[in-house]
Amino acid sequence: MSEHTTSAASKVLQSVRWADEALDLLDQRLLPEQTVYLKLKTPEDVWEAIRELKVRGAPAIGIAAAYGVVLGTAGFAGTAEELAAEVRRHAEYLATSRPTAVNLFWALDRMKARAQALAESGVPTEEAIAALLDEAKRIQAEDEETNRRIGEHALTLFQDGMGVLTHCNAGGLATSKYGTALAPFYLALEQGIHLKVFADETRPVLQGARLTAFELQQAGVDVTLITDNMAGHVMSKGWVQAVIVGTDRVAANGDVANKIGTYGVAVLAKAHNIPFYVACPMSTIDLSTPTGADIPIEERHPDEVTQGFGRRTAPEGVAVYNPAFDVTPSDLVTAIITEKGIVRAPYDTGLRKLFEN
Numbered sequence: 532m533s534e535h536t537t538s539a540a541s542k543v544l545q546s547v548r549w550a551d552e553a554l555d556l557l558d559q560r561l562l563p564e565q566t567v568y569l570k571l572k573t574p575e576d577v578w579e580a581i582r583e584l585k586v587r588g589a590p591a592i593g594i595a596a597a598y599g600v601v602l603g604t605a606g607f608a609g610t611a612e613e614l615a616a617e618v619r620r621h622a623e624y625l626a627t628s629r630p631t632a633v634n635l636f637w638a639l640d641r642m643k644a645r646a647q648a649l650a651e652s653g654v655p656t657e658e659a660i661a662a663l664l665d666e667a668k669r670i671q672a673e674d675e676e677t678n679r680r681i682g683e684h685a686l687t688l689f690q691d692g693m694g695v696l697t698h699c700n701a702g703g704l705a706t707s708k709y710g711t712a713l714a715p716f717y718l719a720l721e722q723g724i725h726l727k728v729f730a731d732e733t734r735p736v737l738q739g740a741r742l743t744a745f746e747l748q749q750a751g752v753d754v755t756l757i758t759d760n761m762a763g764h765v766m767s768k769g770w771v772q773a774v775i776v777g778t779d780r781v782a783a784n785g786d787v788a789n790k791i792g793t794y795g796v797a798v799l800a801k802a803h804n805i806p807f808y809v810a811c812p813m814s815t816i817d818l819s820t821p822t823g824a825d826i827p828i829e830e831r832h833p834d835e836v837t838q839g840f841g842r843r844t845a846p847e848g849v850a851v852y853n854p855a856f857d858v859t860p861s862d863l864v865t866a867i868i869t870e871k872g873i874v875r876a877p878y879d880t881g882l883r884k885l886f887e888n
């Protein structure tokens with residue numbers, strides 16, 4: 532990794548950081564207008580922050596939840612066995628905050644397993660509490676390294692001068708650093724490879740406009756914002772040579788859940804013969820979910836659609852359907868890019884193999 536590489540991604544605000552026995556969390560709802568860090572002190576604070584999208588993006592949700600478990604152990608005075616039970620209780624509660632991103636459950640399972648191992652090793656409670664904080668910090672640090680590797684693999688698929696379209700925000704703000712889908716853009720910038728990025732604004736909560744356009748612009752990446760319904764037009768002009776998105780969960784057969792609208796982008800990419808790439812850490816791959824139809828899709832409040840940013844844009848009382856994610860079937864996915872390398876169809880065997888070696 533070059534010094535330059537570090538500096539490009541370092542221009543992006545850190546979404547989650549541990550400080551003074553509390554979780555400092557960037558309130559992503561307020562971006563790009565305001566940069567406000569909230570001080571979260573309880574698992575309940577973290578639960579609410581995840582539910583209300585103050586922190587969002589699959590890896591960042593997992594990291595925040597791991598720290599949420601740690602917050603629940605503050606001042607705990609029972610045995611290490613009792614601590615493990617307390618950790619399980621907080622983890623089960625935090626797991627109810629949002630249903631789709633599997634990284635949430637992955638991180639919570641990891642915290643539960645660590646607490647159980649500590650209890651079995653017979654360490655004093657105070658030491659176990661410190662070790663749980665270390666585990667949450669490790670989850671965060673590993674995510675950064677993982678994303679850098681994803682970026683390196685992804686960049687092998689791009690050439691200088693290409694136009695690349697992305698949907699939602701799978702960037703530094705959604706992770707501990709670099710992002711997944713946006714990681715190659717930061718690496719390209721530092722290596723002098725010019726990519727022209729098109730960012731879909733991403734209705735209804737505008738993660739593309741408020742977050743992706745913001746963080747790429749801050750870092751100096753060539754980014755052009757378009758509304759979601761412009762993607763087909765931009766592709767038809769010949770301006771897009773690849774699509775890359777993140778994901779909240781990859782099923783065992785390679786079906787991919789991501790922000791609502793991703794499926795439409797994949798269909799458009801297919802129609803224009805443009806490769807459609809998905810970038811994710813292995814913690815997003817869920818071999819216990821057989822197909823996309825088995826992925827729970829979160830539905831959110833109708834207000835996001837009818838009066839998302841303080842102004843009513845639809846009649847009161849109108850029926851609204853507001854799923855936060857959709858599923859892109861694996862036959863529309865050209866490749867899945869992980870920290871361990873690039874997987875192509877057939878995905879059932881390719882994804883399984885990733886975990887075998």
Ligand code: MRU
Pocket residue numbers: 587588589590632698699700701702705706710711712738776777778779789790791855
């Ligand atoms: O509702 P959000 O903003 O949490 O949705 C986020 C996404 O869909 C991202 O693309 C996904 O979590 C990958 S983040 C690296």
